[in-house]
Amino acid sequence: KNQVEQSPQSLIILEGKNCTLQCNYTVSPFSNLRWYKQDTGRGPVSLTIMTFSENTKSNGRYTATLDADTKQSSLHITASQLSDSASYICVVSPVDSARQLTFGSGTQLTVLP
Amino acid sequence: DGGITQSPKYLFRKEGQNVTLSCEQNLNHDAMYWYRQDPGQGLRLIYYSQIVNDFQKGDIAEGYSVSREKKESFPLTVTSAQKNPTAFYLCASSMGYQPQHFGDGTRLSIL
Numbered sequence: 001k002n003q004v005e006q007s008p009q010s011l012i013i014l015e016g017k018n019c020t021l022q023c024n025y026t027v028s029p030f031s032n033l034r035w036y037k038q039d040t041g042r043g044p045v046s047l048t049i050m051t052f053s054e055n056t057k058s059n060g061r062y063t064a065t066l067d068a069d070t071k072q073s074s075l076h077i078t079a080s081q082l083s084d085s086a087s088y089i090c091v092v093s094p095v096d097s098a099r100q101l102t103f104g105s106g107t108q109l110t111v112l113p
Numbered sequence: 114d115g116g117i118t119q120s121p122k123y124l125f126r127k128e129g130q131n132v133t134l135s136c137e138q139n140l141n142h143d144a145m146y147w148y149r150q151d152p153g154q155g156l157r158l159i160y161y162s163q164i165v166n167d168f169q170k171g172d173i174a175e176g177y178s179v180s181r182e183k184k185e186s187f188p189l190t191v192t193s194a195q196k197n198p199t200a201f202y203l204c205a206s207s208m209g210y211q212p213q214h215f216g217d218g219t220r221l222s223i224l
Contacts, residue, residue, distance in 0.1 A: 004155065032211075034211075041217070041218070041220075042217050042218065043203050043216050043217045044203070045215070046213060089155070089156075101158070101211060101212075102155070103155030103156040103157075104155055105153055105154055105155045
């Protein structure tokens with residue numbers, strides 16, 4: 001069964017600090033991996049998307065890495081801001097099919113002043 | 114600006130009642146999706162449609178129905194057969210096979 005596990009479930013950091021969120025998956029064969037940011041009561045917004053051949057992708061202060069051999073991805077947030085408080089969701093696709101996307105349950109990040 | 118509009122933001126369902134959640138997009142996307150989000154769980158696919166007048170069941174279609182009469186619109190009906198409808202419902206759209214843009218959701222509760 002395809003699975004996506006995210007850790008930690010929740011994380012609290014102080015404003016200005018860096019943090020790293022983890023995503024491990026068992027999806028195979030692998031097509032791509034996305035990270036989404038979801039603010040409370042809003043829909044998810046795509047941060048990055050990586051294919052098998054990419055191992056790093058940046059979007060401003062967000063940097064995603066992918067190790068397809070170990071089936072692990074991480075999302076690194078630099079110089080956190082209060083607006084980074086949200087749930088971060090990892091989504092993995094085995095092939096180009098909406099039917100087979102597997103969503104992680106997310107990491108809830110809280111940034112305190 | 115282009116985007117996806119879901120309405121209403123909050124909805125309450127009485128026993129035995131069907132309710133319909135609206136989803137409209139002006140992105141000219143071919144594909145549209147409905148997901149259910151429960152606390153502590155990943156999003157689960159209810160239905161998706163890749164062209165007008167065609168739609169496919171997702172993983173948890175029982176107790177739900179959809180229609181796709183127009184490219185812009187993909188309403189979801191939560192029927193009385195869905196015994197545990199309380200959840201956050203998200204609509205999404207894309208040009209390709211994977212959802213790219215999400216609406217801001219409808220929170221459905223039981224009265």
